[in-house]
Amino acid sequence: MKLAVVILAAGRGERMNSPLPKVLHGIFDKPMLQCVIDSASGLKPSKIVIVVGKNYGEIKDAINKSPHPPFIKGGREGITKGKQSSLSFVIQKKPNGTGDALVRAKSALGGLKDFIGTILVLNGDVPLITSETLKKFLSLHLRGKNDISLISFAAANPASYGRILRDRNSRINSIVEDKDATEAQRKINEVNSGVYAIKSGALALLKEIPLNAAKGEYYLTDIIGIAGNKGYKINAYCIGSEDEMMGVNTIPELMKARKIFRERLADAWIKKGVIFFDHDSVFISDSVVIGNNTTIYPDVCLEGRTEIGRGCTIYPNVRIVDSVIKDGVVVKDSTVIEGSVIRAKAVVGPFAHIRPGCDIGSEAKIGNFVEVKKSVLGGGTKASHLSYLGNASIGKGVNIGAGTITCNYDGKKKSRTTIEDGAFIGSDTQLIAPVRVGRGAYIGAGSTITKCVPAMSLSVSRVEQKNIEGWARKKFKIQSSKFKVKKKGNK
Ligand code: UD1
Numbered sequence: 001m002k003l004a005v006v007i008l009a010a011g012r013g014e015r016m017n018s019p020l021p022k023v024l025h026g027i028f029d030k031p032m033l034q035c036v037i038d039s040a041s042g043l044k045p046s047k048i049v050i051v052v053g054k055n056y057g058e059i060k061d062a063i064n065k066s067p068h069p070p071f072i073k074g075g076r077e078g079i080t081k082g083k084q085s086s087l088s089f090v091i092q093k094k095p096n097g098t099g100d101a102l103v104r105a106k107s108a109l110g111g112l113k114d115f116i117g118t119i120l121v122l123n124g125d126v127p128l129i130t131s132e133t134l135k136k137f138l139s140l141h142l143r144g145k146n147d148i149s150l151i152s153f154a155a156a157n158p159a160s161y162g163r164i165l166r167d168r169n170s171r172i173n174s175i176v177e178d179k180d181a182t183e184a185q186r187k188i189n190e191v192n193s194g195v196y197a198i199k200s201g202a203l204a205l206l207k208e209i210p211l212n213a214a215k216g217e218y219y220l221t222d223i224i225g226i227a228g229n230k231g232y233k234i235n236a237y238c239i240g241s242e243d244e245m246m247g248v249n250t251i252p253e254l255m256k257a258r259k260i261f262r263e264r265l266a267d268a269w270i271k272k273g274v275i276f277f278d279h280d281s282v283f284i285s286d287s288v289v290i291g292n293n294t295t296i297y298p299d300v301c302l303e304g305r306t307e308i309g310r311g312c313t314i315y316p317n318v319r320i321v322d323s324v325i326k327d328g329v330v331v332k333d334s335t336v337i338e339g340s341v342i343r344a345k346a347v348v349g350p351f352a353h354i355r356p357g358c359d360i361g362s363e364a365k366i367g368n369f370v371e372v373k374k375s376v377l378g379g380g381t382k383a384s385h386l387s388y389l390g391n392a393s394i395g396k397g398v399n400i401g402a403g404t405i406t407c408n409y410d411g412k413k414k415s416r417t418t419i420e421d422g423a424f425i426g427s428d429t430q431l432i433a434p435v436r437v438g439r440g441a442y443i444g445a446g447s448t449i450t451k452c453v454p455a456m457s458l459s460v461s462r463v464e465q466k467n468i469e470g471w472a473r474k475k476f477k478i479q480s481s482k483f484k485v486k487k488k489g490n491k
C-alpha cells in the first residue's frame, strides 16, 4: 500500500487565547504537532504533508529544530527510534476550514496531486494518537475496501466534536458539527476524531464540499455525507479511546492531555519495574528509556533521548535531558544533567550541573555545586565540592579539591586542561588552560597553575607564608586606645 499522510495544522487556534500557534503548544518536551508527526512516522509513509497557516515560519522552525540531538555518545542503539519521515509544508493562506486545508495539500503538492494510494488525514491538535491505533485503523480501512474511513470514539463530553450520524443499519451516513446539530443530535456521544483514511480516487469529492455559511468554512466532515450519497463505500471505526483521541482546542484541554500523557508513560514504566514515589509529579518524555529496579523520587523530569540504566536512584528535583545514565548511578537532589554520559555507579549531586558533552566515569563522584562542561572524568575520580571543570580531560582516580577552577577561556578561545591518572589537585587551585598535570602529581592548595606539572611532582605556586609577630598588637595601639589587648593572665 502506498501511503501519504496529511496533517492539518493551519487553523487559527483562537480558543487557546495564546500568541503561540496552537499546534506548537507542548505536551511535554515536544510540540503537539511533533507528537502527531512522530506517530505518523511510525507508519513509514512515503511522505508527510503539513498544512500550515500564515505562521508557517514559526511552525517550520519549531519542527525542523529537532528538540534533541540525534545521537548520544555511549547510548544504546535504538534510542534514536522514531526517525522522522520526509516532511513537506503547504500553506493555507486563509483558514477556510478543514476541507479547504486538505484541498491545499492536494493542489499545492504536485506529488500528492498525482498520488495513487491511501491518504491518511490527521489533525495537528490530536496529539496523543499512537502509531499502533493508526496501523490498526489503516488495516481496517484496507480490509473493508472503503473509499473513506474514519476513527470515531465515545466521548463523555461530546460538546466540542462532530457527531457521527448512523442509519438504522448502524452505517455512518454523515457527520454533523456541534454548532449545526439539533438537540437530539447533540445527545449522540459517538464523535469524529478527525482521523480519516481516503482512497486517492475519492479526493475528487473535495471540490463538492459546500461553504458552511454560518462559519464561513469548508468542513472536511461534509465529505462523508457527499461520499455516502454518491454510493462510495464509507465506514467509521469506533476504535479510539477518548484519552487517546482527544482534540486540544483550549488550555484546560492541553492540561488534560499532558496529564493523560504523563500517566500513560508512568504506567508503562511501572509495568516494566520502575519504582516511583509519586509518579504524578514525574515527567517522562516518550523517547526516554528506563531500566528496571530504578527508583525515581518526586518532581523529576526526564527529557529527550535520555536512557536511564537499571538500579539507579534519581532523587527529587532532578532534570535529565538527552543523557545516558548507566546502571547503579545515584543522582542526588536538584541536579541538572544535559547531553552527557554518566557511567555505572557514579554519584552526582546534590546541586550539580553536568552540561553537554561530559563523560563521567564509573564510580566517579561529582558533589555539591560542581559544574562540569565538555569534560571527560575517569573512573573513581572525585570532585566533591564547589568546582568548575570545563574543557577538561581528567584521568582515573583523580582528586579535585574544593574550589578548583579550570580557567578555560581567555576571552577569545577555549583551551583544554589535562589532568592525568591519580593526580591530586589541592583545594582552591586555578588551572590556567592550556595546561597539563602529569600522572600522580600533587598541586598544593591555593595554587595558580600556568605551566605543565611533571608526573609524580609537587607544584605549589602560592606566595610563601610570613608570620609577623606582634603586628596586630602594634596596629591596635596606634589606631585606638579603646582596643587594649589583654595581656596573658589578665582578668
Ligand atoms: C474538527 C472536526 C470535528 C472533529 C474534531 C476532532 C471539522 C469541521 N470538524 O473540529 O468533526 O470532531 O476536529 O478533534 O473538521 N485546520 C486547518 N485549516 C483550517 C481549519 C483547521 O488546517 O482552516 C486544522 C487545525 O489547525 C486543526 C485541525 O485542522 O489542527 C482541526 O481544526 P479545528 O478547528 O480544531 O476543528 P474542530 O473544531 O476541533
Ligand code: CA
Residues within 6 Å of the ligand: 123, 125, 247, 248, 249
Ligand atoms: Ca480541534
